[in-house]
Amino acid sequence: MSQQKPLSGPEMDRAASVLRAGGLVAFPTETVYGLGADARNVNAVARVFAVKGRPTDHPLIVHLGDARQLAAWAHDVPLSAWRLAEAFWPGPLTLILPRLADVPDAVTGGLDTVALRVPGHPMALALLAAFGDGVAAPSANRYGRVSPTSAGDVAEELGQAVDLILDGGRCEVGIESTILDMSCDPPRLLRPGPVTASALQRVLGRPLAQTVDKDVRAPGRKPSHYAPRARVILASSDNVAQQVQAWREQDKRVGVLAPRRPADLPDDVIWLRFTGSVREQAHALYSRLREADHLGLQVLVAAMPEERELGHALCDRLRRAAGLGEGGDPMVQSRQISRSNT
Numbered sequence: 001m002s003q004q005k006p007l008s009g010p011e012m013d014r015a016a017s018v019l020r021a022g023g024l025v026a027f028p029t030e031t032v033y034g035l036g037a038d039a040r041n042v043n044a045v046a047r048v049f050a051v052k053g054r055p056t057d058h059p060l061i062v063h064l065g066d067a068r069q070l071a072a073w074a075h076d077v078p079l080s081a082w083r084l085a086e087a088f089w090p091g092p093l094t095l096i097l098p099r100l101a102d103v104p105d106a107v108t109g110g111l112d113t114v115a116l117r118v119p120g121h122p123m124a125l126a127l128l129a130a131f132g133d134g135v136a137a138p139s140a141n142r143y144g145r146v147s148p149t150s151a152g153d154v155a156e157e158l159g160q161a162v163d164l165i166l167d168g169g170r171c172e173v174g175i176e177s178t179i180l181d182m183s184c185d186p187p188r189l190l191r192p193g194p195v196t197a198s199a200l201q202r203v204l205g206r207p208l209a210q211t212v213d214k215d216v217r218a219p220g221r222k223p224s225h226y227a228p229r230a231r232v233i234l235a236s237s238d239n240v241a242q243q244v245q246a247w248r249e250q251d252k253r254v255g256v257l258a259p260r261r262p263a264d265l266p267d268d269v270i271w272l273r274f275t276g277s278v279r280e281q282a283h284a285l286y287s288r289l290r291e292a293d294h295l296g297l298q299v300l301v302a303a304m305p306e307e308r309e310l311g312h313a314l315c316d317r318l319r320r321a322a323g324l325g326e327g328g329d330p331m332v333q334s335r336q337i338s339r340s341n342t
Contacts, residue, residue, distance in 0.1 A: 009130070012127055012130035014164075015131075016127065018163050019037065019135065020131070022041055022044040023037075023164065024036065024037055024044070024051065024161070024164075025037075025127070025162070025163065025165075025166065028121050028166065028167075028169065029092075029171065030091070030092055030171060030173045031092050031173045031174070031175060032148060032175070032286070033171065034063065034119075035051065035052065035137055035140035035141075035154075036063070036136070037135065037136050037137070038131075038133070039060075045107055048060065048138065051158060052143045056109070058219070059107070059109040059114075059115055060107050060108075060219070061094050061116070061137065061138065062114060062134040063118070063128060064117070065118065065132075066118065067082075070097070072133075073103055074098055075097075075098050075099075076097075076098050077097055078182060080182070081095055081182045084182075084200065087203045088199075089118040090118045090119055090120035090121075090125060091119075092117075092120065092177040092195055093117060093178050093180065093193075093200075094116065094179045094180070095180055096113050096114070096116075096179065096181040096182060096183055096190070096218070097114060097116060097183060098112060098113055099111075099112060113181075123168040139176065140153075140158060140162070141158070145157065145226075146226055146227065146289045146293075147176060147286050149170055149286050150169070150287075151166070151168070153286075153290065171283075173194050173282065173283065174282050174285060175282045175285060175314070176219070178193030180200060180208075181218075186206060187204065188208065189209070191219065194310065194313065196313075223323060223325025224320060226320050227321045227322075227323065228293045228321065230292045230293055231299050231300070232300050232302055232321045233247070233299060234302055234324070235301055235303055235304070236304060237304075240256060240262050243301045244256060244265065244266075244269055247301070253299070254270075254298070255272055255295065255300045255301070256270070256271050256300070256301050256302075257272045257274050257292075257300055257301070257303065258301075259275050259281075259303065270295060272292060274288060274302075274303075278305060278314060281314060282314050285317060302321075
């Protein structure tokens, strides 16, 4: 059931009541829509995993209404974490901190840390204020699929499995939060996002850890994630035409995700516009991936953006949509595809 843009006290109280009763509420954040449950109710959290089809050892992010609630979820919070919270909350930054003993294992995946953030969306903050405690909320979609950036996306993906969908319009940012592990020294960037590494380093006054173990458990770190049904093939801007031709020769319905329509693109190849700044591209990414599925595309050839600042996060999402994971080389993928087509 969808509820259009509620902001009043009674409407938020209703949504909070659903959470207190162990129900699931999908709600907008500035990044993507979350599938929310009372983070202290293990049965409600179990429903989140069941609805998403998500592995139960995969940690969830707990959303808070105010940075002062950190003390109810984490201990030994370093001064640097408080500085980051002051600089970026409410906003698209998740901090991983040592958990308190009473934080349910269901939320942390059995780890001794907990992932926390204060979202930067007025409806999310109104819901959290009405509820008064932490809400565990991964993205409101089936596990591994494209994250939702509108209430319609949630309804299409999860339907009646959600007790209430709050409609706050399309998400402003459009990709998931940055995740920074503050439980180690130096801090580790586990997932690139809207808050860039350079912005974090400016506040911290020191570099972040350069390497991260691929086995570290954190949201959005599976090699295949954020994936449409269409097969995503990554390419450099000068390699797009070659990839399109290779897949057309296999009689595949092919589309292109690129800032501009490639020269001499055949008429039967659909161009999904991916124009504007990197921020505008991030905002549009998941809409375009969903559009590829709505159009019945079998293959989507995506031109990789420049990998710096926010482009780092955008490339990360595209790599995982293509099943390449962290650090996957799209040119290796291109060469493998080309060989398989000969």
